[in-house]
Amino acid sequence: MPCKLFYDAESRSLLAELSGDIDHCSAKGLREPVDKEIMTRLPLHLILDFSGVGFMDSSGIGLIIGRYKLMNDMGGDLLITDPCPEVRKIMELAGVGRLCRVIQSGHRSFSGGVKL
Amino acid sequence: MRANILNEMTVRFPSLSENERFARLAVSGFISSLDPAVDELSEIKTAVSEAVTNCIVHAYRDTVGEIVLQAKLLEGKRVYIRIKDKGCGISDIEQAKTPLFTTAPEEERAGLGFAIMESFTDRLKVVSRPGKGTTVTMVRSLKTRKASDGDKNKGD
Numbered sequence: 001m002p003c004k005l006f007y008d009a010e011s012r013s014l015l016a017e018l019s020g021d022i023d024h025c026s027a028k029g030l031r032e033p034v035d036k037e038i039m040t041r042l043p044l045h046l047i048l049d050f051s052g053v054g055f056m057d058s059s060g061i062g063l064i065i066g067r068y069k070l071m072n073d074m075g076g077d078l079l080i081t082d083p084c085p086e087v088r089k090i091m092e093l094a095g096v097g098r099l100c101r102v103i104q105s106g107h108r109s110f111s112g113g114v115k116l
Numbered sequence: 117m118r119a120n121i122l123n124e125m126t127v128r129f130p131s132l133s134e135n136e137r138f139a140r141l142a143v144s145g146f147i148s149s150l151d152p153a154v155d156e157l158s159e160i161k162t163a164v165s166e167a168v169t170n171c172i173v174h175a176y177r178d179t180v181g182e183i184v185l186q187a188k189l190l191e192g193k194r195v196y197i198r199i200k201d202k203g204c205g206i207s208d209i210e211q212a213k214t215p216l217f218t219t220a221p222e223e224e225r226a227g228l229g230f231a232i233m234e235s236f237t238d239r240l241k242v243v244s245r246p247g248k249g250t251t252v253t254m255v256r257s258l259k260t261r262k263a264s265d266g267d268k269n270k271g272d
Binding site: 021023024025027031055056057058059061062063065066085086089090093094 | 133134136140154158159162172223226232
């Protein structure tokens with residue numbers, strides 16, 4: 001599975017752990033399950049965990065912008081965690097930091113209690 | 117191109133989305149003899165991925181056509197990559213290069229393909245004829261990490 005989803009009802013946070021390469025081919029398979037979960041759970045916070053992503057091209061930027069817009073339309077926000085330096089560089093080039101926070105959390109994922 | 121060609125390869129493949137990965141890995145394998153740094157390799161793979169994705173998403177939109185990927189290793193640790201399609205072509209290249217401009221927003225394209233190719237290579241040349249196709253040529257010099265790598269006259 002290129003994407004594992006965890007939902008924390010208390011904080012109404014949806015965590016999506018992305019993995020593998022993000023390109024035009026794989027983006028669709030990541031987009032659909034995340035959007036389905038957003039529309040079902042209506043989270044206040046979406047956390048995209050990039051720690052498992054080794055490669056990303058501009059399709060990943062499209063993926064981020066699309067999820068940002070969806071969360072924004074639903075009254076929620078987006079947080080990006082732990083991109084590797086190569087992926088972070090593309091995010092910086094695209095100005096992703098203007099849309100949402102990009103943080104290095106220092107620890108792998110949560111399953112029921114992220115502090116925002 | 118005046119520099120001596122030390123090695124070269126050409127691969128042809130149909131414009132199927134799964135070939136984006138194949139194209140990156142083909143170039144990655146081809147330049148591995150130069151021992152590129154992690155960031156350099158990642159940047160070259162990204163540039164290739166952008167160019168090939170353009171062929172798939174734009175040039176051959178709703179059809180499948182042939183993509184020709186050519187790579188050469190030139191003297192002085194320079195990597196030359198040419199990606200050619202016979203798709204729809206680009207009528208306004210400057211507009212296509214403009215960051216955030218895209219003709220495929222429904223596909224969630226960010227409009228950053230050429231901007232990324234430009235940032236991650238030393239030279240980017242785009243030649244296109246509407247209805248005939250597009251050729252993207254990129255050249256990227258790799259850092260010399262060991263003093264001995266500076267010797268350009270290693271026989272081939």
